[in-house]
Amino acid sequence: MSTSTETIEQLATREYKYGFETEIETDQFAPGLDEDVVRRLSATKGEPEWLLEFRLKAFRVWQKMTAPTWHNLKIEPIDYQAISYYSAPKKKPELKSLDEVDPEVRRTFEKLGIPIEEQKALAGVAVDAVFDSVSVATTFREKLAELGIIFCSFSEAVKEHPDLVRQYLGSVVPYTDNFFASLNSAVFSDGSFIYLPRGVRCPMELSTYFRINAKNTGQFERTLIVADEGASVSYLEGCTAPMRDENQLHAAVVELVALDGSTIKYSTIQNWYPGDANGKGGIYNFVTKRGKAMANAKITWTQVETGSAITWKYPSCILVGDNSIGEFYSVATTNNWQQADTGTKMIHLGKNTRSTIVSKGISAGFGQNTYRGEVRVGKNAHNARNYSQCDSLLIGDRCGAHTFPYLEIKNTSAKVEHEASTSKIGEDQIFYCRQRGIPTEDAVNMIVSGFCKEVFRELPMEFAVEAQKLLSISLEGSVG
Amino acid sequence: MLLEIKDLRVKAEDKEILKGLNLSVNAGEVHAVMGPNGSGKSTLARVLAGHPGYEVTGGSITFDGKDLLELEPEERACEGVFMAFQYPVEIAGINNTYFLKAAVNAVRKYHGKSDLDAVEFMQLLRAKAKLLEMDQAMLGRSVNEGFSGGEKKRNEIFQMAMLEPRLGVLDETDSGLDIDALKIVSNGVNALRTPDRAMIVVTHYQRLLNYIVPDVVHVLTGGRIVRSGGRELALELEEKGYGWIEAETAGARG
Numbered sequence A: 001m002s003t004s005t006e007t008i009e010q011l012a013t014r015e016y017k018y019g020f021e022t023e024i025e026t027d028q029f030a031p032g033l034d035e036d037v038v039r040r041l042s043a044t045k046g047e048p049e050w051l052l053e054f055r056l057k058a059f060r061v062w063q064k065m066t067a068p069t070w071h072n073l074k075i076e077p078i079d080y081q082a083i084s085y086y087s088a089p090k091k092k093p094e095l096k097s098l099d100e101v102d103p104e105v106r107r108t109f110e111k112l113g114i115p116i117e118e119q120k121a122l123a124g125v126a127v128d129a130v131f132d133s134v135s136v137a138t139t140f141r142e143k144l145a146e147l148g149i150i151f152c153s154f155s156e157a158v159k160e161h162p163d164l165v166r167q168y169l170g171s172v173v174p175y176t177d178n179f180f181a182s183l184n185s186a187v188f189s190d191g192s193f194i195y196l197p198r199g200v201r202c203p204m205e206l207s208t209y210f211r212i213n214a215k216n217t218g219q220f221e222r223t224l225i226v227a228d229e230g231a232s233v234s235y236l237e238g239c240t241a242p243m244r245d246e247n248q249l250h251a252a253v254v255e256l257v258a259l260d261g262s263t264i265k266y267s268t269i270q271n272w273y274p275g276d277a278n279g280k281g282g283i284y285n286f287v288t289k290r291g292k293a294m295a296n297a298k299i300t301w302t303q304v305e306t307g308s309a310i311t312w313k314y315p316s317c318i319l320v321g322d323n324s325i326g327e328f329y330s331v332a333t334t335n336n337w338q339q340a341d342t343g344t345k346m347i348h349l350g351k352n353t354r355s356t357i358v359s360k361g362i363s364a365g366f367g368q369n370t371y372r373g374e375v376r377v378g379k380n381a382h383n384a385r386n387y388s389q390c391d392s393l394l395i396g397d398r399c400g401a402h403t404f405p406y407l408e409i410k411n412t413s414a415k416v417e418h419e420a421s422t423s424k425i426g427e428d429q430i431f432y433c434r435q436r437g438i439p440t441e442d443a444v445n446m447i448v449s450g451f452c453k454e455v456f457r458e459l460p461m462e463f464a465v466e467a468q469k470l471l472s473i474s475l476e477g478s479v480g
Numbered sequence B: 001m002l003l004e005i006k007d008l009r010v011k012a013e014d015k016e017i018l019k020g021l022n023l024s025v026n027a028g029e030v031h032a033v034m035g036p037n038g039s040g041k042s043t044l045a046r047v048l049a050g051h052p053g054y055e056v057t058g059g060s061i062t063f064d065g066k067d068l069l070e071l072e073p074e075e076r077a078c079e080g081v082f083m084a085f086q087y088p089v090e091i092a093g094i095n096n097t098y099f100l101k102a103a104v105n106a107v108r109k110y111h112g113k114s115d116l117d118a119v120e121f122m123q124l125l126r127a128k129a130k131l132l133e134m135d136q137a138m139l140g141r142s143v144n145e146g147f148s149g150g151e152k153k154r155n156e157i158f159q160m161a162m163l164e165p166r167l168g169v170l171d172e173t174d175s176g177l178d179i180d181a182l183k184i185v186s187n188g189v190n191a192l193r194t195p196d197r198a199m200i201v202v203t204h205y206q207r208l209l210n211y212i213v214p215d216v217v218h219v220l221t222g223g224r225i226v227r228s229g230g231r232e233l234a235l236e237l238e239e240k241g242y243g244w245i246e247a248e249t250a251g252a253r254g
């Protein structure tokens, strides 16, 4: 191994910055999953009968399913009976201001640098922080309420806006959809709910920070965003997790409903514990994210995936309405022993539908990064357009990048373009930068951010800065 | 003495390339290094710059009183060692101007100076771009990406002009340049000739030395400097090739 490869390796060994636990009393179910657990979960949350029915139907379907194996991931079998399916902070506070939040929880948020403070919120970010499975703090709801915008935890939405939830829950991701989505539908814990009334543009970025905390507690977030005709919203989701030895399961479902002429922009920074340098521990992240765009509507998924031991995630768009638009911008990094199988599906059903896919995969260490993308053009989707660009960047020579584009075109007027590239941060490039006075680490960051710039450009300003920082942390020690 | 190389021995992948090389360069001087293909000229340049692919097995390099071999490549660059690459590297996605700003500010930081502000930087950039007749469009493109061979070489000297090093090591900067470009680049190099700066110019062609007139010409062959002389040595080499020197050296070694 040459000297510079060694340097790269050293850079990659920097420890996970956010690896700490919060001590907080939790009230949780014993491990195990059967119909009774589903009933108990629903009862604990005080849910209406129809929701229990939804969960039970999902559970029965899930029981007959097997975990998918088509992905390019090596996963140790998961024992679903060894997981606890409910956990909540013991005292469930009713909070008016952040001062009332459990100080332990607040300290955790502060360590993470999460902008939960009101000053930050005043700067334009309304924060709904989810701690474990239950929301403990919600800000700026009233201000949004004046505009008729509903932004609350999923559980609250079930209580306060049952008709909306009932109408749209499962309308984009049915409970039969896939193994992990069905599991989520049976046991989902909490998440966010957003509704924008007709013609309302949300005046601020909405943001939620999720955090996995209690030991052995599967996390099953459920998020539902509905933009009524002509409405628009930009939602940010960001997360970090404490260091753990055991693998932790996470199976979220996010559904977006963009009615005629509306716009939903959903941005994610995913920074869960990736496991240590030897591949021990780390979060298993199996996510189903999908949006349905009606006529003239637009859905944009932007994601920066730096964490988790395993990422299995394909934010997708069903372009149902004529002239609807779907976009997917993604940066996924895998360092050490991380594995990611991620991409998108763009399903063109309406006329003149357009989709754009920009995927940037970065692999370092022994990381394996797979892009899997599907573009489907239905037979009535006249003049559908898709542009896909999949670029891979390799750092070192023990990592891998894989690209699996799938095409299914049933309308001859469709125009589909695909570009792909694989490049390597070579020792030559690093030396060139160093010869000009730029240290290795800065050179790597510079090359990586250059590589990702088309995606970062899509992120809201503050998020872009954070994303860049995260990326450099997650790749530190990876170059030579 | 700005640069003093003594008995330098260098290996790469178990092959000894430099076998006891001596070279001294004073501030204000331009030294030309000529020699047959594979004789070790680029190796010398890379070792001066601290390329990690080479192992120095003996000898010393003193630069401005400091032990150069102790310094990391970026430290050498910040101390004022600049190498114009024989094969400049392409870096996709990084804008040339942005790259230069990062480099200029890295050097400034090393010397405890604050970053140039945007206005100062652009002024410097414009002045140097004019000196080398750089096309505006090239400044906005990714570093060397898709540049023609000659454009890459010109870009190297442009970078040198921006970074204002104490020692410029130019590895075959002339190859690939057309006649007009050769003049422009040479003018750029000559403009950087100052009493406190030195250059080592590696070339195969004495024509370059009509434009960049050297103080000393060296012949590197078999991993050593075997002959040094004035400008006329380059003319002699052009006429007779390297064979006679190699024969004489072999004879002298007995």
Ligand SMILES: Nc1ncnc2c1ncn2[C@@H]1O[C@H](COP(=O)(O)OP(=O)(O)OP(=O)(O)O)[C@@H](O)[C@H]1O
Binding pocket: B012, B013, B015, B017, B035, B036, B037, B038, B039, B040, B041, B042, B043, B044, B053, B054, B086
């Ligand atoms: N990193 C390396 N690993 C192995 N061998 C090397 C390495 N670098 C150079 N060499 C070998 O050392 C010798 C000198 O190479 P060098 O590039 O220094 O020659 P040069 O004098 O610059 O030649 P040219 O005039 O063709 O540019 C060559 O035989 C070359 O193959």
Ligand SMILES: [Mg+2]
Binding pocket: B041, B042, B043, B086, B171, B172
């Ligand atoms: Mg050479």
